[in-house]
Amino acid sequence: MRVARLRHWLAGRLPPPARGRLAGNVRAAELAGLAFAFRARAVAIVVVSLWLLVLVPWPRDLYYLAVAGLFFLLGYVPYRLRNHPRAGAIKLAFTVLDIALVTTAIIMPPPAGLGVDWPVQTRLRTPEFLYLLLLLGEAALTYRPLAVLWTGTWIAAIWSFGVWLVYGREDTVRFADIVHDGRLSADAALRIFLDPAFVGLTPLWTQAIVTGLFTLLLAIAVWRGRGTMLAQVRAEVVRADLARYVSPDVADALTARAHAGFGAPQTRVVAVLFADVVGFTGMSEGLGPERAFALLRGFRERCCKVVFRHAGTLDKFLGDGFMATFGGLDGRGDGAARAMACAVDLQREVDAWNAKREARGAAPVRVAVGVHCGPVVIGNIGADQRVEFTVIGDVVNVASRLEAATREVGGRIVVSECCFSAARPEVAAHFTRTLPLTLRGRTQPIVVHVAE
Structure with a gap:
């Protein structure tokens, strides 16, 4: 066996052929993660669609089922293109479309005749914002911390933009338009809060802060998980290369006890x-x-x-x-x-x-x-x-x-x-x-x- 190559292995420095195999194995793991994320996305779509059939009356549920179908298509396209040289950029671009679609479906009412005649401001009071956080879970399955940070950033940006558009409507009731001297009784504040056209920014700030913290924590977890994956793949590449020159049990012992x-x-x-x-x-x-x-x-x-x-x-x-x-x-x-x-x-x-x-x-x-x-x-x-x-x-x-x-x-x-x-x-x-x-x-x- 060439001593220089063995020294590189034991020092943790892979020779060029091994580095190529390492990159290939990491790429294979990432592709497997993308495929698993798509399958998890499909399962989530099925579960949410079934829940919508129970929750939403006919024929309004057809509108949301159509949105679910479009959401599936937005995931299927990058999945089919996962072997493309720019597959990573394609997936990030479609992530923005995902967020925009879900945000629009949450904030915008269904077409005339399918929805109830409530003020659009009431749609910000429902918990449907949580559906956006599911996209962070999908991003985490790809072994890419950048995908998690990208998804969390765009969730906060697009959702905030949508809320701000509703907040800026002429028919929106705001505390800032009523309170001028900084004093408002509890009963008056409650009446304003219960007004169907009322929109406050406190929930938006809470959602943005929680989304940011959740994104950061999840990105750190994915980063640590990716580090573990890289260490395992690297150890397997080193072992496979060593096993070509020494017996497999010796290769195992070398990689496990090199230091x-x-x-x-x-x-x-x-x-x-x-x-x-x-x-x-x-x-x-x-x-x-x-x-x-x-x-x-x-x-x-x-x-x-x-x-x-x-x-x-x-x-x-x-x-x-x-x-x-x-x-x-x-x-x-x-x-x-x-x-x-x-x-x-x-x-x-x-x-x-x-x-x-x-x-x-x-x-x-x-x-x-x-x-x-x-x-x-x-x-x-x-x-x-x-x-x-x-x-x-x-x-x-x-x-x-x-x-x-x-x-x-x-x-x-x-x-x-x-x-x-x-x-x-x-x-x-x-x-x-x-x-x-x-x-x-x-x-x-x-x-x-x-x-x-």
Whole structure:
């Protein structure tokens, strides 16, 4: 792995390709938020429409249902254009139209013959202003604090403009037109307040202040939520990039503990698995470079899938083989059992691969596996220019020699007694022979179990 790239990852600075993926993932999250906001808007329209059918008599409810339909259309257009390069600006523009439509529907009476003959000023005394605040909720679902601030600002501006137009009508009754010396009895004030044409500015100020505070608080909440989303997306991008160079569990540990001294050497009981394609050199001579490369790539893809399925760490590829460890990072205590299950599963995967190869006339592949477990030193090793997270110790040597011993004993998997004792019954059933084996460079034999 390139050390400069790893340092960028651990320092929180993404390389250019990762920054592109980060932007793409954030964009995908924003699009998902816009789609969810539209669906929530549609549900709200249905609920309000049903309420209007109950509340408003016929045929006036047709007018408000038409307004609801137009409101749905104003939301559907930016939803359909959400992939447009200027989708954000389009949505903000349609938000202004939304606010204008709702404000007009609240303040302006229905057409003649559909409404009741009350002064237009009475329409400012109903609680329908709360419908405008629902638009703030929709804006919050887009993960964009700017959308919340934009919506809240235009709600306050357009609603205030509408109220001011009604307040300025000649038939509007105002305290300012009656009170000149600053003194007015309580009874007189009540009579003015109860006048159907009365409009006061105190409710407007209250609505503006509450809208501003609600907008600010909601924008802060969305900003914090967006920060959490960005952190999650960034962590996933970093992990995905790291996982291309190191095992996924190592990538998880690096991203989770990058600033906590990850890789400090420590002693742990770990199961080590070696696997190798038997006779790969001879096979590659008859295949040619391209086909040999394809064979090796197919082998590695299948190995990675099986090792990761059993929560193992792919320590390194070794030409036509690989080394994997179990229990080095997770501390689950079942590393030997998982290594045994992985060895059997790997042979099952190779058998399925060989069936496909033989069906198209290709030679079968034989894979030898050796497994041993015990205490090792695990951690970072290397120089400043290149660091490798790996395990070292006699256990590694024994596992490697057990893999090589498969040729001698005529089996596909050779495991030590300490690993076999941890195997689950369905895994242990694959091992049909037990024998003492003296490994190269040793004088004392060890008990091994062999799977054909």
